[in-house]
Amino acid sequence: MMKLRSSPPSPFGRKIKLAMEALGLRDRIMIEEANTADPSDSLRSQNPLGKIPALILDDGEVLFDSSVILEYLDWLAGGNKLFPSGEVRFAALRDQTLADGIMDAAIxxxxxxxxxxxxxxxxxxxxxxxxxxxxGLAYFEANLPPVPASTTDITASSLTLACALGYLDMRFGDGWRQNYPKQAAWVDAFEAAVPYFSETKQPPALVPDDAHAPLR
Incomplete structure (x- = not known):
């Protein structure tokens, strides 16, 4: 069985968990918590960068970086499920990268x-x-992906944006929602359509001094 090394608060790990659910792969991947701050954690031998998520395949090979893992899981499920085919694929990859960048900066x-x-x-x-x-948020406020109809309808760009906004809720409170009301409504609609998004939600653990303050 494959193994996903991650941590519950990680928005990048949450991306993979949502993809596993959407692609029907949850029964093929065991989730094992990793501690990136612990030098003795085997994560550092699995991913030389010591970062999560990391996916250990059945043959022991390890894939890391959430965007790489997402591509692999999409391929494993038959392809073109999280990523569209043709020229529009590149816009989807771009939007995924931008949402990843929001998470990187927030972390x-x-x-x-x-x-x-x-x-x-x-x-x-x-x-x-x-x-x-x-x-990044200003871009998405004007260029939101469609709200998925259900869990199986999510795309790489929509699930990554949802995880980015969920991370802002957890670490920075609701201040961002005041400045970006379209995204606030969008992520609430995403959560209503994708029950597993609620299941993977972590309780707020706000950044000191920034709690409930607008980002700008």
Whole structure:
């Protein structure tokens, strides 16, 4: 059986879990929690970067980076389910990458406050990452993917955006919703259509000093 190394709060791991559900692959992949901060965790030998998610295949080969794993799972399920075929595929890949970038920037902002004492934090660095998030969210506010009709109707771009917005809810509170009402309504509709999105939701664990504050 394949094994997914991840952590419940990870939005990148959540992407893969949603894809497993949408593609009917949950019974073929066991989820095993990983601790990226623990040097003794076998994750570092499975993925030299020590990052999650990582997918251990039946033959022991390991795939890492959520976008790579998503491509593999789509192929395993027959192809062209999460990703459209033809020229429109590249727009889907672009939007997935942008939503991934929002998550990356958000996580870097979390780490800045989690791992540094207040006197060592760099407000310019935080503002730089926040600006990336703002630009990405502004793009999606004007270019939202369709709300899926059901779990089996989700795409790589829609599930990645949903995970990005879910991560903002968990780490930054609801301030972003005030600035991006279309996305707030979109992710609520996504959750209503995709029950497994609710099942993978984590309770709020807000970034210190940023709780319920708008991103901008």
């Amino acid at each position: 870097l902002r979390v780490y800045e406050k989690r791992f540094k004492e207040p006197q060592f934090r760099d407000p310019d660095w935080d503002a730089y990452q926040a600006a990336k998030m703002e630009r």
